[in-house]
Every structure is written in structure tokens, then in C-alpha cells.
Amino acid sequence: MEATVEVTGLRKRYGPAVALDGMTFTVAPGLVTAFVGPNGAGKSTTMRVILGLDRADEGSALVGGRWYRDLRQPLRHLGALLDPAALHPARRGRDHLLWLARSQALPTGRVDEVLRLTGLESAARRRTGGYSLGMRQRLGIAAALLGDPPVLILDEPFNGLDPEGIVWMRGFLRALAAEGRAILVSSHLMSELQDTAGHLVVVGRGRVVADTGVAELIAAASGDRVTLRTVERTEAMTVLAGAGATVTVTDRETLTVSGLPAGRVVALLNEAGLPFSEVSAHRATLEEAYMELTRDAVEFRAPRPEAAR
Amino acid sequence: MTDTITPYRSTVPAARDGLPALVRAEWTKFRTVRGWVVAAVVALLLMPLFGLLGAAGSHGEVGGGPGGESRAGHRAPPTGPGGEAVNDGPYFVHRPLAGDGTVTVRVTSLTGVVLPLGNGPGGLGGPAGGGPAGPAGVPPTEGGAQPWAKAGILLKESAEPGSAYAAVMVTADHGVRLQHNFTGDTAGPPGAVTADAPRWLRLTRAGDLLTGYASPDGEAWTTVGTVRLPGLPSSVLAGLFVATPGDETFEQHLGGFESIGEPAAATATFDELDTQGGFAGSDWSGQRIGATGRPGGAPGTGDPLVEGGFDVSRGTFTLTGSGDIAPFVTEGAAAVERTLVGTFATLTVAVVLGVLFIATEYRRGLIRVSVAASPRRGRVLAAKATVIGAITFVLGLVAAAVTVPLGRRLLRDNGNLVLPTDGLTELRVVVGTAALLAVAAVLAVAVGTILRRGAGAAAGVIVLTVLPYVLAVAAVLPAGAAQWLLRITPAAGFAIQQSVVAYPQVGHPYTPVAGYFPLAPWAGFAVLCGWTVLALGLATYLLRRRDA
Numbered sequence: 001m002e003a004t005v006e007v008t009g010l011r012k013r014y015g016p017a018v019a020l021d022g023m024t025f026t027v028a029p030g031l032v033t034a035f036v037g038p039n040g041a042g043k044s045t046t047m048r049v050i051l052g053l054d055r056a057d058e059g060s061a062l063v064g065g066r067w068y069r070d071l072r073q074p075l076r077h078l079g080a081l082l083d084p085a086a087l088h089p090a091r092r093g094r095d096h097l098l099w100l101a102r103s104q105a106l107p108t109g110r111v112d113e114v115l116r117l118t119g120l121e122s123a124a125r126r127r128t129g130g131y132s133l134g135m136r137q138r139l140g141i142a143a144a145l146l147g148d149p150p151v152l153i154l155d156e157p158f159n160g161l162d163p164e165g166i167v168w169m170r171g172f173l174r175a176l177a178a179e180g181r182a183i184l185v186s187s188h189l190m191s192e193l194q195d196t197a198g199h200l201v202v203v204g205r206g207r208v209v210a211d212t213g214v215a216e217l218i219a220a221a222s223g224d225r226v227t228l229r230t231v232e233r234t235e236a237m238t239v240l241a242g243a244g245a246t247v248t249v250t251d252r253e254t255l256t257v258s259g260l261p262a263g264r265v266v267a268l269l270n271e272a273g274l275p276f277s278e279v280s281a282h283r284a285t286l287e288e289a290y291m292e293l294t295r296d297a298v299e300f301r302a303p304r305p306e307a308a309r
Numbered sequence: 310m311t312d313t314i315t316p317y318r319s320t321v322p323a324a325r326d327g328l329p330a331l332v333r334a335e336w337t338k339f340r341t342v343r344g345w346v347v348a349a350v351v352a353l354l355l356m357p358l359f360g361l362l363g364a365a366g367s368h369g370e371v372g373g374g375p376g377g378e379s380r381a382g383h384r385a386p387p388t389g390p391g392g393e394a395v396n397d398g399p400y401f402v403h404r405p406l407a408g409d410g411t412v413t414v415r416v417t418s419l420t421g422v423v424l425p426l427g428n429g430p431g432g433l434g435g436p437a438g439g440g441p442a443g444p445a446g447v448p449p450t451e452g453g454a455q456p457w458a459k460a461g462i463l464l465k466e467s468a469e470p471g472s473a474y475a476a477v478m479v480t481a482d483h484g485v486r487l488q489h490n491f492t493g494d495t496a497g498p499p500g501a502v503t504a505d506a507p508r509w510l511r512l513t514r515a516g517d518l519l520t521g522y523a524s525p526d527g528e529a530w531t532t533v534g535t536v537r538l539p540g541l542p543s544s545v546l547a548g549l550f551v552a553t554p555g556d557e558t559f560e561q562h563l564g565g566f567e568s569i570g571e572p573a574a575a576t577a578t579f580d581e582l583d584t585q586g587g588f589a590g591s592d593w594s595g596q597r598i599g600a601t602g603r604p605g606g607a608p609g610t611g612d613p614l615v616e617g618g619f620d621v622s623r624g625t626f627t628l629t630g631s632g633d634i635a636p637f638v639t640e641g642a643a644a645v646e647r648t649l650v651g652t653f654a655t656l657t658v659a660v661v662l663g664v665l666f667i668a669t670e671y672r673r674g675l676i677r678v679s680v681a682a683s684p685r686r687g688r689v690l691a692a693k694a695t696v697i698g699a700i701t702f703v704l705g706l707v708a709a710a711v712t713v714p715l716g717r718r719l720l721r722d723n724g725n726l727v728l729p730t731d732g733l734t735e736l737r738v739v740v741g742t743a744a745l746l747a748v749a750a751v752l753a754v755a756v757g758t759i760l761r762r763g764a765g766a767a768a769g770v771i772v773l774t775v776l777p778y779v780l781a782v783a784a785v786l787p788a789g790a791a792q793w794l795l796r797i798t799p800a801a802g803f804a805i806q807q808s809v810v811a812y813p814q815v816g817h818p819y820t821p822v823a824g825y826f827p828l829a830p831w832a833g834f835a836v837l838c839g840w841t842v843l844a845l846g847l848a849t850y851l852l853r854r855r856d857a
Contacts, residue, residue, distance in 0.1 A: 003316035029316040052684045053677050054856040069684040072326040076319050080681060086674035088342055095341035103334035103682040105324035143678070150317040180317035 398632020410586025
């Protein structure tokens with residue numbers, strides 16, 4: 001089975017509220033696909049449709065070319081974390097994984113393996129009612145990994161994690177993707193996915209607003225802006241403008257140069273014999289790129305009160 | 310960028326998919342919530358607890374002797390060929406019969422009287438010390454014959470109480486009957502016997518087969534029926550008999566049931582007696598068949614009406630007797646299921662467990678994890694029903710199997726009458742109790758799935774299943790309403806616990822208060838199963854159709 005998720009033209013209404021309005025995207029293997037958008041954009045609904053929990057009115061959501069509902073022992077094909085609070089509080093963490101393992105006829109050894117992978121060994125024999133949100137997220141990830149599936153779908157896995165946990169989660173997701181898994185991670189905070197996501201699907205009001213590789217997006221958002229610090233401000237402006245750059249003054253010793261790569265700026269300054277103390281290419285953060293991308297999209301400014309589910 | 314990616318392949322070894330895996334998963338779910346395990350143990354303990362407390366607090370009320378006599382406890386009633394408790398106290402005038410033979414006789418009258426309390430002991434199950442009794446010593450009231458007063462031809466294995474027999478007879482209100490071995494009853498021509506309308510009767514033995522005939526004139530004969538008494542010895546007793554049940558009135562009141570019983574006597578006259586076949590000798594001897602379980606037949610009271618007797622004068626036989634020959638019927642309180650009164654408590658806990666088993670998943674959102682693990686949702690429900698059904702069945706079986714023998718011993722030690730039950734019936738009562746719990750718990754799972762709310766579902770199932778039963782057996786409801794409820798609600802399933810049999814040939818109020826359900830044991834159980842199947846069907850449909 002191919003490790004992909006293909007979502008095509010999903011539509012779903014809850015009464016008068018449109019939850020999904022032609023949602024279409026693909027989750028490819030080997031990288032983390034960030035699934036972002038404001039609350040109510042349809043992220044969770046899409047995930048529930050992929051998992052066969054909710055029924056779409058139209059469209060298809062295929063896991064490795066098949067509907068989830070047709071999968072036998074589905075946790076071996078797709079692991080999901082939708083709601084970390086979906087636990088019986090009186091059940092121990094390990095027992096929660098144990099019943100899931102039984103349902104997929106998985107060996108008990110897998111339970112201890114995923115506990116180790118998620119760093120939950122010490123809490124495994126405690127009742128989940130006493131878990132922090134971060135521990136529940138880890139238990140949810142452990143449950144998703146139980147069947148060692150090639151596809152992972154995680155809804156807001158960073159919620160409730162402490163900074164250390166966020167770093168752990170990023171590294172963990174990168175490592176899982178590097179193994180060739182297809183991973184869809186929803187989030188409403190882009191900064192969480194910095195250095196993790198390889199692909200970005202931005203949604204709003206039930207449909208895809210942007211579907212792009214993260215590298216290209218950041219390059220585009222960064223532009224060719226170079227920050228230059230020099231005491232010979234006027235001369236530098238003359239030289240660089242002469243080479244075709246647009247130069248603006250940022251403050252007394254700092255200029256922002258657009259239209260020339262940093263190497264070319266350095267070469268031109270050297271030719272002209274002008275001193276400088278800093279030349280740095282500006283690199284946009286994922287968050288900045290995301291803001292740029294969604295700046296004009298009305299979906300992100302006036303969200304109508306749509307059903308949250 | 311995907312060019313260089315090798316899609317991931319799961320390293321977990323493949324295994325068999327299917328319902329057994331889901332059943333194991335649901336079992337793991339159950340046993341890993343300590344509260345549920347504790348509740349299951351409590352449910353198991355409630356049944357013996359109630360049963361033994363009830364038995365311990367119940368001291369023999371049965372068979373108290375006539376006023377002031379020591380209450381030495383009951384005499385166990387004899388058992389018939391089928392193992393059931395019987396009354397066997399007719400007045401029997403007989404001669405030995407070897408091999409085949411025929412008796413023909415004309416019955417010209419059957420009358421009866423009610424003997425006032427004081428001549429005989431009080432009614433079974435009535436309040437100690439008798440009820441609203443007339444003053445002792447008043448002469449017999451002319452109450453007329455009891456509806457089931459009997460007179461006719463009796464052929465009996467021996468004079469031993471409980472021995473096999475067949476009899477063709479007239480009754481006061483139920484026409485001609487052919488009865489055998491206490492439980493068998495076949496109706497013949499209707500009509501009462503009077504001097505103007507006597508009734509001819511004939512009983513023929515041919516090997517194991519006994520055939521009863523009736524005739525209005527001794528010429529035109531109707532076959533009432535033929536019965537087989539396998540193993541009937543060649544040498545038997547045959548002759549005439551008269552028998553009558555006591556006069557009992559029953560009253561249901563809130564929380565209970567009262568019966569006021571007075572012994573009765575019946576007198577019948579016969580003539581035109583003719584015997585054919587292997588009769589030996591010519592002397593008829595009369596005797597009252599031994600003591601009966603039913604008080605009122607106690608010998609040694611010295612009252613000729615109670616003792617019975619016969620008189621022959623110019624070919625006319627006059628027989629008087631006060632005992633019955635019929636199945637021993639009493640309220641279920643004396644039956645083995647009395648020890649299982651705690652079933653309703655165990656059932657209540659089982660229902661709550663069944664509801665919680667699914668409703669908690671809805672409450673916590675865990676149902677999504679469950680159906681994501683098994684997208685074939687019907688199987689999730691099937692696995693849950695299997696697990697909760699198996700758990701409640703096993704705990705019910707253990708509880709009932711422990712409670713019945715212990716409870717029975719305790720009841721007997723306290724001087725209570727416990728009716729004998731044949732092994733198969735007792736097995737049905739014990740296994741049926743377990744099945745009742747299991748099916749009700751599955752019903753609870755189904756209703757919990759439908760409603761998705763624990764409290765509402767538990768209340769609903771308890772109101773449907775436990776409440777009608779409690780209201781009916783505690784006599785909160787009038788008998789008619791109770792019977793109606795126990796026909797249509799899932800509480801009908803409690804019928805599976807009934808070991809006592811309602812015999813139409815014995816006049817008795819066969820009401821829930823007395824331990825008689827309106828439906829036969831398996832029919833009542835089928836009603837519960839029907840409810841459960843319907844609820845499971847609806848639950849499966851909704852579970853599949855609804856977004857999880």
C-alpha cells in the first residue's frame with residue numbers, strides 16, 4: 001500500500017453550516033504536511049472524514065488508494081491522534097494501548113515499544129485521569145504508532161506541550177517522516193511547525209487556500225532582501241542602486257537592499273572599496289511566510305461562526 | 310522532492326483480523342477499569358446475599374397443626390412419578406387387580422361441605438394463627454362441592470402416596486376428566502352429576518394402556534382418552550374414589566398475598582358397579598391414601614369427614630373423603646426460585662454495567678477511537694455485547710449455582726417447605742437466571758448505544774426490566790396489571806426462573822405475587838430476547854449511520 005492520503009472534493013454540511021467545501025489535497029510520504037488554518041476552517045472535520053468517523057456528503061478520502069472503512073486492522077495502515085482526552089480516566093495508560101493492540105491483533109511487545117518511543121514508560125502504569133495534557137498527547141502519539149503505520153494523522157499534537165515537549169515533538173515528527181511515512185499535522189500556530197513541515201496545506205472555510213512546499217514558500221516570502229550595515233551609507237546606496245537594487249534606509253547605519261543576492265552585494269561593495277560591518281540575507285520565518293500568504297485572504301479575517309465540528 | 314522517498318512499510322507482523330480480536334479488545338477494556346470489576350463482583354455477591362438473608366429470616370409457617378399444636382414444621386408432600394410434589398389423599402375403595410381389567414360404575418351424586426377452621430389447620434401461606442376464622446366447633450357449613458371435587462374410578466399402582474395412577478371421574482364444575490399421574494388431565498363430556506343426570510364411567514386396563522370412557526346412559530359410550538403408564542406393575546389396586554381440594558380463598562394486598570384455607574369434604578354415591586378381568590376376592594376395602602402435603606388431610610383428627618369412609622348398601626356405594634389427588638400447588642415462595650430473590654439486585658448492577666460499558670465511550674469521546682480501530686462498527690457493538698453478555702452470564706451462573714443449594718438448605722433448616730424440583734428444571738432455573746442477566750445486560754448495551762447517555766439509558770432499562778418485576782411480585786400492582794406488564798415488558802424474562810407449574814386442574818390464583826408468570830418460562834425469556842434483538846438492531850443501525 002502506498003503511504004499517501006488523497007483527499008478529493010470533500011463536501012459536508014452540518015445543517016445550514018458548510019463544514020467542507022470541496023476540500024482537496026494530497027499527503028505525500030517522506031515529509032510532514034502541515035494542515036493549517038483558523039479554527040473552524042474544516043481541519044478536524046477533514047481528519048474525521050479520512051478516518052471514516054464522519055461521512056462526507058460528496059468527495060473521497062483515500063488512504064493508500066482505499067477508503068479507511070475498507071481497511072482491515074486499520075491501525076496498521078494509518079495512525080491517528082484526534083482527541084488526546086479520549087481516554088477512560090480510570091484506565092492505566094498502558095492498558096489503553098493494550099486494548100488497542102488487542103483490537104488489531106498486535107503483539108503486546110508493540111505496547112512497550114511505543115511507550116518507550118514516546119517516553120511514557122514511567123507513567124504507563126498510572127491512570128490516565130491523572131495525566132497532564134502533554135502526557136495525553138504523548139499517549140495519543142503512542143496509540144497512533146501502535147500499528148507502525150506508514151501514514152499518521154495528528155490533530156494539534158503540540159497543544160499543551162511544554163517548550164521541551166515541542167522540541168521533542170518536532171524532532172520526533174521529522175524522524176518519522178524521514179523513515180518515509182506520510183504525516184499530516186494540523187495546527188493553528190505556524191511557529192510550532194518551524195523546521196518540521198515540508199509541505200503546507202492552508203485551509204479556510206472548508207477548502208484549500210494554498211498548497212505549497214515550505215522551502216519555496218519561505219524563499220518567496222524572504223524575497224532577495226539583504227540587510228547591510230555600513231558607515232558609508234550614501235556611497236553604498238549609490239553603488240547598489242546603480243547595479244539595479246532597490247535600497248531603503250532602515251536606520252542611521254543600516255540599509256535594506258532588495259533585488260540583489262547577498263553575494264552580489266558583497267562583491268559590489270568590495271569593488272567600490274566601501275567598508276561594511278554586516279551583510280545578511282533575510283530569511284522569513286514560516287510564520288511570516290504564512291502571514292504573507294494569508295494576508296489578503298478574507299477567510300482569515302472575518303471567520304463566520306461556522307460549526308466547530 | 311518525493312523522488313528520493315521510499316514510502317514506509319509497517320514492520321509489524323500481520324495477524325488475523327476479525328471479531329475475536331475485537332472481543333479480546335473489549336474484554337481488555339472491561340477488566341482494566343477497576344470500578345467495573347468491583348461492580349461485577351458486587352453484582353455476583355448480591356444474589357446470594359439477598360437469597361440467604363431471605364432464607365435466614367424465613368421460618369416455617371407451613372403445616373402448623375390445629376390450634377395450639379406444636380408447629381413441628383411441615384411434612385414434605387409426597388412426590389409423584391414425575392418427581393413433582395403432589396397431594397395424594399383421596400378416599401379409595403379398592404380390590405386388587407392382576408393383569409387387565411375393566412371397572413364400570415354409575416355416579417349418581419357428588420356433593421361437598423366446607424369444614425370450618427378448627428377442625429383442620431389454617432390455609433397454606435396464610436398468616437400464622439389463622440385468618441378471619443369462624444369459631445371452632447361450628448358444624449360444617451354447606452358450602453357445596455369444591456369445583457374440583459372428584460369422584461370416579463381409580464386404578465393405582467399401590468396405596469403408597471405418590472404412586473402411579475389413572476382415573477376417570479366426574480368433577481363438580483369441570484365435567485368428566487381422565488387424569489393420570491397427578492399432572493395429566495384430559496377433559497371429557499361436560500356437565501355436573503345430579504340424581505336426574507347420573508354419569509356412567511368406565512376405566513379399562515390393557516397392559517400399560519388405560520382408557521377412560523363416559524356415558525350418559527350406560528349404553529352410548531364416549532372415549533375420554535387413553536393414557537400410557539409405562540412400568541405399571543401387573544398387580545394394582547382398582548376401585549372407586551372420592552377426592553376434593555380444600556376451600557381456599559385468596560386475597561392480594563399491597564406488598565403481599567394471603568390465602569385463607571379451610572378443609573373441605575366431598576361425598577359421592579355410586580351404583581351399578583361392575584368389574585371385569587383379574588380382580589381377586591370380593592371384599593372391597595376402603596382407605597384414605599396416606600398423609601398429604603396439603604394440610605387438611607392430616608389423619609388422626611378424629612373427624613369422620615376428614616378421615617373419610619365408605620358405606621355399601623344394596624349395591625350403592627357412598628364414599629366420603631377430604632383429600633385431593635392432584636399436583637401440589639402453592640405459591641412460588643415454597644419453590645426453589647425463592648432463593649433467587651436477589652436476582653433483581655444483580656440485574657440492576659448488570660444493567661448499569663452494560664450501559665456504562667458503552668455510554669462512557671460516548672462521554673469521553675473514546676467511541677471514535679473504538680470505531681477508528683474497527684471501521685466495521687457493527688462488530689464493535691457485537692464485541693461489546695459478547696463481552697458484557699459473557700461476563701454477566703458467568704457471574705450469574707456462579708451466583709445462582711451457589712445461592713440455590715445454600716438457600717434451599719437454609720430454608721429447610723428453618724422449617725420451610727421447599728418444593729422438590731427435577732434436575733432439568735433446576736438446571737433451567739439456574740442457567741436461565743444467568744441467561745436472564747446476560748440478555749438484560751446486552752439490552753443495556755444496546756440502549757446505551759441508542760441513547761448515548763448513561764443515566765438515561767440505565768434508568769430506561771431498569772424501568773423496563775426490573776421495575777415491572779418488582780411491582781408485580783411485591784403486589785404493588787393489581788394482578789391483572791402485573792400480568793399484563795410481565796407479558797410485554799422485558800421483565801417477562803424473569804419467567805425463566807419459575808419452577809412451579811400452573812396446573813389448570815388445580816384451582817389457584819396463578820398470579821405473579823404467588824410466583825406464577827403469565828408466560829411460560831421460555832416464552833417469557835423470548836420476550837426479553839425479542840426486545841434485545843430489536844434494540845441491538847436499532848443500535849447497530851444508528852451506530853453505522855451516525856457520525857461518530
